[in-house]
Amino acid sequence: MAVIFLAFDVFFAIFCVVLACLIGIALCCCLPCIIAILYAVAGQV
Structure with missing residues (x-):
């Protein structure tokens, strides 16, 4: 029982x-995309 619990914990x-x-x-990966989208949206306003 303890071995199973230990294996599950690991x-x-x-x-x-x-x-x-x-x-x-x-x-x-996504952060530059999000920044680019926000910059594009802010640029349109």
């Missing part, structure tokens, strides 16, 4: 790290 920790990395990559 899996959850790895999952959280991977998720954080994916969110970081997504922000780095």
Whole structure:
């Protein structure tokens, strides 16, 4: 039982790290696009 719980805990920790990395990559990729869109919208006003 303890081994299963430990394995689940390790899996959850790895999952959280991977998720954080994916969110970081997504922000780095999307941020320039968002800024460009905001700049374009602000330029039209």
